[in-house]
Amino acid sequence: MKWSKEKIIKEARKYKTKTEFHKLSGGAYFVANKIGILNEICSHMGESKNSPWTFEELQQEALKYKTRGEFQNKNPNIYQVAYRKKILDKICGHMEYICYPWSIEELQEEALKYNNRTEFRKKSPAAYNTASQRKILNDICSHMTRLLREDWTLKELAIEALKYKTRWEFQQASLGAYKAAYKRNLLDEICKHMIIGTNSSVPEISLFDIVKMLYPKTQKLVDRKGKIENKPHIKGFDLDIYIPELRKGIEFDGKFHHSFEGLKRGRPNWPDEDLKIYHELKDNWFKSKNIKVIHVKEEDWIKNKQACIDKCLEFLNK
Numbered sequence: 001m002k003w004s005k006e007k008i009i010k011e012a013r014k015y016k017t018k019t020e021f022h023k024l025s026g027g028a029y030f031v032a033n034k035i036g037i038l039n040e041i042c043s044h045m046g047e048s049k050n051s052p053w054t055f056e057e058l059q060q061e062a063l064k065y066k067t068r069g070e071f072q073n074k075n076p077n078i079y080q081v082a083y084r085k086k087i088l089d090k091i092c093g094h095m096e097y098i099c100y101p102w103s104i105e106e107l108q109e110e111a112l113k114y115n116n117r118t119e120f121r122k123k124s125p126a127a128y129n130t131a132s133q134r135k136i137l138n139d140i141c142s143h144m145t146r147l148l149r150e151d152w153t154l155k156e157l158a159i160e161a162l163k164y165k166t167r168w169e170f171q172q173a174s175l176g177a178y179k180a181a182y183k184r185n186l187l188d189e190i191c192k193h194m195i196i197g198t199n200s201s202v203p204e205i206s207l208f209d210i211v212k213m214l215y216p217k218t219q220k221l222v223d224r225k226g227k228i229e230n231k232p233h234i235k236g237f238d239l240d241i242y243i244p245e246l247r248k249g250i251e252f253d254g255k256f257h258h259s260f261e262g263l264k265r266g267r268p269n270w271p272d273e274d275l276k277i278y279h280e281l282k283d284n285w286f287k288s289k290n291i292k293v294i295h296v297k298e299e300d301w302i303k304n305k306q307a308c309i310d311k312c313l314e315f316l317n318k
Contacts, residue, residue, distance in 0.1 A: 003031040012041040021045070030159055055091075058082050062091040071095070072125050084165065102130045104140075111140040117175055120144070132173065138216045152180040154190075161190040167209050170194070182209070203301050204252040208241050210309060211250065211316070215243045223289075228281070233269050237282045239293065243316060249286060249293045250312055252301075253279075 003011075011028040015021040021042065022029045032038040061078050065071040071092065072079045082088050102110075110127040114120040120141065121128045131137045160177040164170040170191065171178045181187045187209070188202060212218040221242035228234050241250040256262040263275045274281065279295070286293050294315045301308045 003028050005035070005037065008032050008037070009041050013044070015045065017045050018042050026159070027155070030162070031155065053078070053081050055085075055087060058085070058087065059091040063094065065095065067095050068092055069126055072129075076125060080163065102127060104134075104136065107131050107134075107136065108140045112143065114144065116144045117141055121173070152177060154186065157181045157186060158190045162193065164194065166194050167191055167205060168212070171209065171212065179213075182213075203298060203305075204240055204254070207250065207252060207296065207301075207309070207312065211241055211243065211312065214313075215245070215316070217245060218243050221249065223285075228285070231274065231281075233267075233271075234274075234281070237285050239286065239291070242291070246316060247291050248316055249291055250315075251279075251282070251293055251295045253295050253297045255298045 008028045008031060011025050012021055012032065015024065018029075018038075029038070032041055058078065058081065061075065062071060062082070065074065068079075068088070079088075082091055107127055107130060110124055111120055111131070114123065117128075117137070128137075131140055157177055157180060160174055161170055161181070164173060167178075167187070178187075181190055187206065208218065208220075219242055221239040222236070223238070224236040239249040240252045243249070254262070257266070258279075260275060263278050264270075264272075267275065283293050292315075294312065296308050296312065
């Protein structure tokens, strides 16, 4: 349905609170929020709760089911809300506990029944979620066709993105939508609500996501065992983007965080002379670990994003 302003206003009048509006008419709620009229059309409503689902409401919903599998299959959306809130154990205490320890072979056999991840996730959510938690989805889904719908609307992509807290979770659980958004340069727009690491900028996360699509084992490397002779203040280094199978890394040099002032703020006990050669110390440390590092400067990214991406991919492909 295409929500015009008039239709949204009419829809909003049916509800007494924003929570009720969000829960029963998510599409209209999202569009209203998107075009900036949510507060206006909800002015007649009572106080809204912080979360669309309270603990009591989720608990009441869970009481309808005898097992977690039944809960997950019959009401996957509410199951996911409870999962993200980390309250499944509390609201599912009345349920029968059925332990089915999927082996890797069983997960592989189950995955072979489906042509794509969307079908796998919908028809066998228990196996899909188990594989996702064990981080073997890419391995057991390698035979699948990776669907890239060309007809995703912005609204559909935005609603899909709202299901996830991080880009990594979005990419793993809904690869088709993620790729469609990436292809159309919509990721930054539809992922604004997602959690971003305190030391990570949006450009850095964008580059991380691009590399991770090509190298699924990509991760942030934190090495806290660093010891340099006569420099006891150095306790190790982080690497923004690390590809373990290549033993290569990418460091995204933010304009502030990698400036002298930014480095000083995060390392107040470091002497100035070491701050001035911070990147040299860091690169040499990882070089001693047989890890090659390339740097991408934020100002270069702003000037020519694609050139920076090409530079990184060339480095990784060598």
